[in-house]
Amino acid sequence: MARSLINAAKQIAPESISLNLLAQSIQDSLAQVATNKTNIEDIIASKGAASGIATLDAGGKLNTNQLPALAIGDTVTVTTEAAMLALTTAEVKNGDVVVLNTGDIATQKTYCVVDSTKLDSLDGYRQLLFPEQGVAAIMRGGVAQTGQVSLAEVAFTGAAADLAFSNAGFIATNVSAALVELKAANDGLVEDIADVTDAVALKVSLADLKFNVALTGDIDGTNKVFALPEAAANDTLCVFWNGQMLKPTDDYSVSGTSVTMIGSPDAGDKVWANYVKAAA
Structure with a gap:
């Protein structure tokens, strides 16, 4: 003006x-x-103050200490539902996650607090649903392992009848009886568990797998005949000369525990074999 x-x-x-x-x-x-x-x-004075103006950090984002509690959320773990319903507003608030870890995967659940005025009732919580879980952990070398486990890392010990389980689809309560039941479901025939036992008897034990076994014999640039410490099962022998795997018939022949090579390893060369021990 x-x-x-x-x-x-x-x-x-x-x-x-x-x-x-x-x-x-x-x-x-x-x-x-x-x-x-x-x-x-x-x-200027109201920046970051109560009832004032929110401020940004160096990255152009709201400071976390100015966000409401619901935007952050904490996680609380309890072991029983009774302990969960005994929680107070001093321990949880709206938006917090409560993990009910009972130690049993069948009853383990996770909840979100939706009404902190009803913490003593399930009305104050909402269960978070997840896909049904499978095996929670499996033992490997005496240590519980989680995540994916290959079949080669799974081993059962004891008699088949000792491997107990419960499944609504089977009357049987152990692996031995379940195998019989499964066979009957497939072709209407009830097979004795002895058939399975006989098949298992044909498996290769870990003790029969032989690796990096040195062949005995003179390594002098002249000798071509070397010996295995024991007979190898048919079609399982692999002979190596300085790390190079030799080809059967073309590079060597086998008779019992005797290995005859086409060439003669020189002094200092290494000759070894991998194989499965022949059945007694």
């Missing part, structure tokens, strides 16, 4: 402007400047 009056004063004759009006306009403008200054100071 003062500026418009002053500009107007340049265009009209002297003594034609009211000095009182000009002074009042200047005072009003100064008062407005003071008010604006106070408002700006109030805005």
Whole structure:
């Protein structure tokens, strides 16, 4: 207002402007400047303060200490449902996750707190649903392992009848009886578990697997005949000369425990074999 009056004063004759009006306009403008200054100071002072203005960090995001509790959320673990229903608002709040870890995968559950005024009732929680889980852990070398486990890492010990289980699809309560039941379901015939036992007897035991077994015989650039410490099962022998696997018939022949090579290893060469021990 003062500026418009002053500009107007340049265009009209002297003594034609009211000095009182000009002074009042200047005072009003100064008062407005003071008010604006106070408002700006109030805005600056309210940054990050209660009922004030949220501030951004160096990355242009809200500071985490200015976010509501529901946006952060904590995780609390209990072992029984009774312990969960005994939680207080000092321990959990809306948005927190409560893990009911009973130690049994069949009863283990996870909840989200939806109403902290009803913590003593399931109405205060909402169960989080996940896909049905399979085996929680499997033992490997006496240590529980989680995640994917290959079939080669799974081993059962004891008699088949000792491997107990419970499954609604079977009357049987152990592996031995379940195999009989499964066979009957497939072709209507009930097979004795002895058939399975006989098949298992044909398996190769770990003790029969032989690796990096040195062949005995002179390594002098002349000798071609070497000996295995025991007979190898048919089609299981692999002979190596300085790390190179030799080809049967083309590079060597076998008779019992005797290995005859086409070439003669020189002094310092290494000759060894991998094989499965022949059945007694």
